[in-house]
Amino acid sequence: MAQQSAQKSSTRPWILALLLFLFGGGFAGGGVYLLSLGGTSYYLVGGILVLLSAVQLWRGKPSALWLYVLFSAFTLFWAIYEAGFDGWSLAPRLLIPAGFGVWMALPWIKRWLYPNPGEGQVPSGARACLTLSVAAVVVILGAALKPLDEPAAFPSAVNFPVDAKLTGSEEGEWKHFGNTLAGTRFSPLTQINIDNVDQLKPAWTYRTGVVQEGETSPLQSVPLMVNNSLYLCTQTNIVISLDPETGEERWRYDPKVDPTGASVVTTCRGVAYSETPVSTVCPKRIIAATFDARLIAVNADTGGLCPDFGNNGQVDLKRGMGQVDAGFYYASSAPTIVRGNVILGGWIADNVQVEPPSGVIRAFDAVTGAFSWAWDLGRPGYHAEPAPGEVYTRGTPNSWAPMSGDEELGMVYLPTGNATPDHWGGHRTKEMDEFSSSVVALDAETGELRWHYQTVHHDLWDYDVASQPTLIDVEIDGERVPALVQPTKQGQTFLLDRRNGKLLADVEERPVSHDAAPGDWMSPTQPFSTELPTFSTETLAEKDMWGITPFDQMWCRIQFKKMRYEGPFTPIGTDRMTLIYPGVGGGMNYGGVSVDPERGVMLVNSLHVGTRIRLVPREEMAEDDGKEHKFHLSGAPMTGTPYALYWDTFISPLLIPCNEPPYGLMSAVDLNSRKLLWSVRLGTARDSGLFKTGLGVPIKMGMPNFGGSMTTRGGLVFIGASHERALRAFDIRTGKEVWKARLKAGAHATPMTYISPTSGRQFVVTIAGGHRTLQSPLGDYVQAFAIPESAN
Numbered sequence: 055m056a057q058q059s060a061q062k063s064s065t066r067p068w069i070l071a072l073l074l075f076l077f078g079g080g081f082a083g084g085g086v087y088l089l090s091l092g093g094t095s096y097y098l099v100g101g102i103l104v105l106l107s108a109v110q111l112w113r114g115k116p117s118a119l120w121l122y123v124l125f126s127a128f129t130l131f132w133a134i135y136e137a138g139f140d141g142w143s144l145a146p147r148l149l150i151p152a153g154f155g156v157w158m159a160l161p162w163i164k165r166w167l168y169p170n171p172g173e174g175q176v177p178s179g180a181r182a183c184l185t186l187s188v189a190a191v192v193v194i195l196g197a198a199l200k201p202l203d204e205p206a207a208f209p210s211a212v213n214f215p216v217d218a219k220l221t222g223s224e225e226g227e228w229k230h231f232g233n234t235l236a237g238t239r240f241s242p243l244t245q246i247n248i249d250n251v252d253q254l255k256p257a258w259t260y261r262t263g264v265v266q267e268g269e270t271s272p273l274q275s276v277p278l279m280v281n282n283s284l285y286l287c288t289q290t291n292i293v294i295s296l297d298p299e300t301g302e303e304r305w306r307y308d309p310k311v312d313p314t315g316a317s318v319v320t321t322c323r324g325v326a327y328s329e330t331p332v333s334t335v336c337p338k339r340i341i342a343a344t345f346d347a348r349l350i351a352v353n354a355d356t357g358g359l360c361p362d363f364g365n366n367g368q369v370d371l372k373r374g375m376g377q378v379d380a381g382f383y384y385a386s387s388a389p390t391i392v393r394g395n396v397i398l399g400g401w402i403a404d405n406v407q408v409e410p411p412s413g414v415i416r417a418f419d420a421v422t423g424a425f426s427w428a429w430d431l432g433r434p435g436y437h438a439e440p441a442p443g444e445v446y447t448r449g450t451p452n453s454w455a456p457m458s459g460d461e462e463l464g465m466v467y468l469p470t471g472n473a474t475p476d477h478w479g480g481h482r483t484k485e486m487d488e489f490s491s492s493v494v495a496l497d498a499e500t501g502e503l504r505w506h507y508q509t510v511h512h513d514l515w516d517y518d519v520a521s522q523p524t525l526i527d528v529e530i531d532g533e534r535v536p537a538l539v540q541p542t543k544q545g546q547t548f549l550l551d552r553r554n555g556k557l558l559a560d561v562e563e564r565p566v567s568h569d570a571a572p573g574d575w576m577s578p579t580q581p582f583s584t585e586l587p588t589f590s591t592e593t594l595a596e597k598d599m600w601g602i603t604p605f606d607q608m609w610c611r612i613q614f615k616k617m618r619y620e621g622p623f624t625p626i627g628t629d630r631m632t633l634i635y636p637g638v639g640g641g642m643n644y645g646g647v648s649v650d651p652e653r654g655v656m657l658v659n660s661l662h663v664g665t666r667i668r669l670v671p672r673e674e675m676a677e678d679d680g681k682e683h684k685f686h687l688s689g690a691p692m693t694g695t696p697y698a699l700y701w702d703t704f705i706s707p708l709l710i711p712c713n714e715p716p717y718g719l720m721s722a723v724d725l726n727s728r729k730l731l732w733s734v735r736l737g738t739a740r741d742s743g744l745f746k747t748g749l750g751v752p753i754k755m756g757m758p759n760f761g762g763s764m765t766t767r768g769g770l771v772f773i774g775a776s777h778e779r780a781l782r783a784f785d786i787r788t789g790k791e792v793w794k795a796r797l798k799a800g801a802h803a804t805p806m807t808y809i810s811p812t813s814g815r816q817f818v819v820t821i822a823g824g825h826r827t828l829q830s831p832l833g834d835y836v837q838a839f840a841i842p843e844s845a846n
Contacts, residue, residue, distance in 0.1 A: 067163055071112040074122075074154065078104030084608045091615035093596055096132050097608055100125055111158075116167045119158060119183055126155050126186040134193070136597040141194055142715050142755070146600060146607045148190040155187030205732035208787040209653050209724050212527070214534040219461070220526060220651040221767075226809025226816065228279040231324040231388040232646070233764075233806065236525035237458040239648035240765045241807045245816035247768030250841060251783050251793045257817060257840040258301035259798070264288040265834045271313070272802060273823025273834055274644075274761075276324045276388070279808035281338055281354050284819070286836065287322035289313070291344040293352050299812040301838055305357030311345045315381020319401075320345055323456070323644065323803065324388030326396065327354065330421045336360030341396055341420065343385035347371040347378060349396065349418060364423030371400070374428075375411050376445035383411040385454075387644075392459035392466045392498035395419065395426050399453030399468060404516070405475045408694030412445070413452030415468060417501060427501030431485040437501040449473055449481075451490040455644055456522035459498060460536075463553060466498045467525070467538060471518030472510075475692040476638075477626055477667060477699055479512055480574040487512050493523050493540045493548075495555060505555030509542045511577035514570070514626055516638040517543045521646035525552055528654060529726050539649070539725065541642035544622065545590030545660060546583040549725065559728060560585035566623040571669050573696055580623050587723050587730040589660035590636035593621040600714035601706055610712035613704070617666065628669045628697070633704060635713070637665030639827070645762030645775060645804060650786060654726040657763045657771050657786070659736055660719050662756075663711045664704035669697040709829070716756020718776055720763070720784060732789035737776025741800075741830070758828050762804035774801025774820050777828045781805060781820050781839070799824040799833025815840050 081101025089098050103125035110118035129151050137143030157163070159181070218224075221242045222233040232239045246254060262273065277286040277296075283304060284296040291311050295304040313320045325342040328351075338354035349371055351363035359367025371385070372378045382403045389398045395417040402410050417426040427437040432447025440446055453468040460467075472490035473482050482490075491510040496503060510517045521541040528537045528549070538552040549559035562584045568576035582588075599614050601607030618624055619633040626632045640661045648657045675698050690699035704712045711717055721733040735756030739749070742757065761775030770792070771784040779800050783793040797820070805820040818839045824832035 065162065065166070066114070067111060067166055070157055070163065071108050074104055074108035074111065077154070078102070078106075078108055080605055081608070084605070084612065088608065088612050088615065091612065093611055093615045096128075100129060103128065111167070114166055118167060122155060122158050123182040123186060126151060126183065126190070130186060130190055130193070139193070139196070143600070144194045146602060146604055148194055150604055152187040152190040155183045155190075159184035159187070203732075205788045206724075206729055208731060209655065209726065211652055212529055212654050212726065213532075214527065214529065216527065216651050228277070228806045228808050229327060230278070231276050231326075231456050232458065232522060232524070232804070235390070235392065235459045235461065237456065237522040237646065238524060238526065238651055239646070239762060239804055240650055240767075242767045243807055243809060243816050244766070244768040245809070246766070246770065246807070246818065246841060248770065248785055248792065250845075251768075251770060253841045253845045254783075254793055254795070254818065254839045255842055256795065257838040259838070260296055260301040260303065260836040262288045262292070262294065262834040262836070264290055264292065265832050271320045272825050272832060273821055274321050274323050274803040275821055276804045276806055277819055277821070277836070278325065278327050279806070280327050282811045283354065285325055285327065285340050285354070286821070287325050287342055288834075289321045291322050291342065293325060293340055293342055293357070295354070295357060296836070298808060298817065299810045301836065307352045307357045307359070309344050309348065309350060312380065313345055315345075315379065319386070321386050323386055326389045326391050328391055328396075328420045333360075333362055333421055335362045339363070341389050341391070343371065343389060343398060345384045346380070347375075347384055349389070349398070349423070351423065362422065364418075369418055369423045371416075374440045374446050375414075376448065378411050382406070387454060387456045390457040390459055390466060391420055392461060393464055394421070395498055397457060397459075397466050397498065399457075401454040402452045402471070402474055405477065405690040405692050405699050407692070408475065408481050409448040410474055412448050413450040413471070413473075414446040415453060415496065415501070417498070429496055429501045429503070431489055434485070450486055453494075454518075455520045456646070458523045458525055460525060460552060463536075464498050465495045465504055465552070467523040467552065468494050468496065469519030469521060469523060469540070470494055472513040472516070475695055475699070476516040476518070477514050478571065478574055478669065478692060478695045478697055479514055481695065482512070491518055493519060493538065493550070495552070507540075507548065507550055507555050507557075509540065509546070509548060509581060510544065511580055512575065514574070514576065515623065515634050519543075520640065520643045524647055524649055524656075526649045526651050526654070526656075526725060528558065530558065537725075539647065539656060541647050541658065543636060543638070543641040543643060545636050545641040546588045547586050547647070547656070547658070547723075548583055549586060559583065567620050567625050569625050571625075571627055571697070576625060585728050587721070587728075589658060589719065589721065590641045590662045591622060594619065594633070594635055594664070594713060598714055599712055600710075601712075602708055602710055606706040606708050606710065610706050613712065626667050626669055628671055631666045631668045633664050634667055635664040636661065637663050637703065638701070639663065639665075639760065643760055645760060648763045648765040648771070648804075649725070650765050652767065654724060655731065655786065656723045656725050657765055658721045658723060659759055659761070659763055659773060659775050660721065661758055661760070662713065662717050662719070663758055664713055665701060666704050667699065667701040670700055671697055711758070718756045718759040720771070720773065720789065722786065722789060734784070734789040734791075736773070737778045737780070739778075740780075741778050760825055760828060761802040764805045764807065766807060772805045772807070772818055772820075774803075774805060774822070776800070777830050779822070779830075781818075781837075795839060797822040797837055798835040800828065800830035802828070802830070813843065815843065
C-alpha cells in the first residue's frame with residue numbers, strides 16, 4: 055500500500071513518454087519501409103524497443119529503463135559497426151538516443167519508476183541508461199578528437215629550371231585569369247609568407263553596385279592587376295578599373311546588356327588584357343565578352359571603347375550563328391589571347407532543346423577584331439566563317455570554362471562540354487561524341503586540331519570539363535616533360551603531355567553499366583585515372599547516408615534505396631530517380647586547381663554532394679499541364695527529345711546533403727611522385743544550419759564549395775570557395791590553416807595577389823559575391839587584405 059500511495063503521488067512523465075512513443079513509432083514505421091527496400095533492420099528493431107519502453111514508462115514499470123538500455127546498447131554497437139570511429143558519422147546515430155538516455159536516468163523519472171526503493175528495488179536500470187549515454191558521447195568525442203593523419207613529406211624543388219611562363223611576373227602583376235597563360239594560379243611573391251600571414255588585415259573594400267536577385271546571378275570575376283590598375287567585370291558585364299592601393303574606382307564601362315533570357319546564370323568570370331603597340335589609338339586594352347554575345351575592347355587607361363577594334367570597339371559574336379535567342383549563348387569565362395588571337399567559346403543553355411546555337415570556338419585579331427579562324431565540329435578542316443546563308447553547326451559541344459595557352463608551342467587548350475541536352479544523347483553525331491567532355495589542343499594561329507583527349511565517353515551525366523587545363527612541367531625518368539593536368543567533375547585528374555596529348559599517368563578503361571534509356575546508348579567502358587589520387591569517386595552505400603537527426607538520416611537511407619545507383623556512371627532511366635555521384639557540380643568545377651610549379655604540387659578543392667535525376671517521358675508530362683509547366687520552369691524541357699528532365703540535389707528535408715560529410719576537401723598532390731600529400735576539410739558550418747539558417751557554429755565540417763585556390767612562393771594557399779563567408783590561408787606543406795578572414799559574402803572566385811606600385815605592399819584580393827546554388831546570399835564586394843605598413 056505504501057508503494058502504491060507513493061507511486062500515485064509521483065508525477066507521470068507524460069512528455070517523455072509521448073516523445074519516446076513518437077520517436078519509436080517514427081523509427082518503426084520508417085524501418086518497415088526501409089526494410090522492404092532491402093535496407094537495414096536497425097530502425098524497425100530499435101523502434102519496437104523504444105515503443106515498448108514508452109508504454110512501460112507510461113505504466114510506471116521499471117522495465118521501461120531496461121528496454122531503453124537494450125535499445126541504447128543495440129544502437130551503440132550498430133553505430134560503431136556501420137560507422138567505425140568517425141565522429142561525424144557517429145553523431146546523428148548516437149546523440150539523440152543518448153539524450154533520451156540521460157533524461158530516463160533523471161531523479162524524477164526514477165521516483166516514478168521506483169517510488170519505494172527501500173523495499174529492495176535498486177534503480178540499476180537508471181545507472182545503466184546513464185552509463186550507456188555517457189559512453190555514446192565519449193565515443194563521439196573520442197572519434198572527433200582523434201589526430202589527423204600526418205601529411206606526407208613535402209617535396210623539395212624540382213631538379214630543372216622552372217620557366218617564368220609557369221610562375222608569373224616577378225614584378226608582382228596578375229596578368230591573366232590564372233595569373234599565367236598556363237593557368238597555374240601561382241604567384242612568385244613572398245612578402246606575405248608563412249611567418250607573417252597572421253598579420254594580414256583588411257585593407258579596403260569596394261562595392262560594384264550590381265546585385266541581381268534572380269535565381270543565380272553571382273559576382274565571380276577574377277581581377278587582373280596590370281598597367282597599375284585592377285580590372286574586373288560584373289555579372290552584367292560592366293568593366294571596372296580600380297586603384298590597386300586604395301580600391302578607389304577609376305572608371306567603369308557599361309555595355310548595357312539585357313540580363314534576361316534562357317540562362318538562369320548570368321556571370322562574367324574575368325577579362326583579358328592586351329597591349330597592341332601597333333595601335334596608336336588604344337595601345338592598352340581590356341577585352342571582354344558580354345551576355346548578349348558581343349566581344350568588346352575597352353581602353354585600359356580611359357574606359358572608352360577602342361574604335362579600331364571591330365565595329366567601333368565591338369564584334370558581333372552572333373555572326374554566323376543563325377538564330378540565337380536571348381540567353382542561349384554567351385561567354386562566361388575570360389577570353390584567352392595566344393599569339394595575337396583572342397580565342398573564346400561560349401556557354402550554351404543546357405537541357406532546353408536540341409540544336410541550340412553552335413559550340414564553335416573562334417579567334418579574332420587582338421588589334422583589329424577581325425575574324426581569324428573557327429573550329430567547327432560540323433566542318434572539319436574548314437576554319438573560315440560560314441558562307442552566306444549557312445551557319446556554324448548547331449548543337450555541337452561547347453567550351454564555357456577558362457582556356458589556357460602555350461605561346462612557345464603555339465597552342466590553345468580548351469575544355470569542352472557535351473552536346474545539349476546533357477542527359478540524353480540519342481541525337482548526337484559522331485563528331486559530337488568524339489570531342490565532348492574532352493580537353494582539346496588547337497593551333498592558336500590557324501584553329502587546326504593538334505590533339506584531344508576524352509575524359510567521359512558519350513557523356514550523359516553533365517560531366518563536361520569545367521576546369522581550366524593547367525600547364526606544368528613534370529619530371530619523368532630524370533627529364534623535364536611539358537605537361538597538362540586536367541581536373542574533372544567526376545573527381546579525377548588526367549596528366550597529359552601538352553605537346554601531343556599522350557598520357558603521362560596511368561588511365562584504365564573500366565566496364566560500367568550501359569543499359570541506356572530507349573533511343574540512346576551508353577559506352578560499355580569509361581576512363582578511370584588510376585595513378586593520380588582521385589576525389590569524390592568513392593562508391594556510396596546505405597551506411598554513408600547522413601542527417602542532423604536519426605530521422606532525416608533514415609529518410610536519406612530510404613531515398614537512397616529507392617534510387618538506382620551502381621557507382622560511377624550509373625545509367626539514367628525513366629522508372630525511378632538515378633543518383634549521380636559526384637553530382638553535376640563535381641568533383642572539381644570552374645575553380646580548377648592551382649599548382650606550385652617549383653615543387654610540382656597541385657592544390658585541389660573538391661565537392662562531395664550527389665544529384666538525383668530522372669528522365670520524364672513526354673506522355674507523362676502531357677498528363678498534367680501543371681507538371682509540364684514545372685519542368686519548363688526548371689529549365690529542363692529537353693525539347694526535341696522523347697523526354698524532359700527532373701533533377702535536384704540529393705538533400706534531406708532539412709536541406710542538408712544526404713551523404714555524410716565532408717562535403718568539401720582541400721588537398722595537395724605531388725605531381726612528380728603522384729602521391730597525396732595531405733587532405734583537410736574545407737570550411738566550417740558557421741554560416742549553415744537547418745532550413746538555410748546560419749547558426750554561427752564554427753564546426754570544421756568541410757562544406758560544399760565552388761571556386762578556386764591561389765598558391766604563392768611564400769608557402770601559402772589562399773581559398774574562399776566554401777559556403778562559409780571566409781577567406782583562408784593554408785600552409786602548403788602541411789594543410790594547416792594559418793589565417794582566416796571574415797568576408798561580407800561567400801567567395802566563389804579564385805583569389806589573386808599583386809604588389810601595389812604605389813606602396814610596394816603585397817595585397818590579396820578576393821571577390822565576395824555569394825552563390826545561390828550553395829544557399830549563399832549574393833553580394834557585390836571586392837575585398838583586399840594586406841599587412842599594415844606599421845607592421846613592416
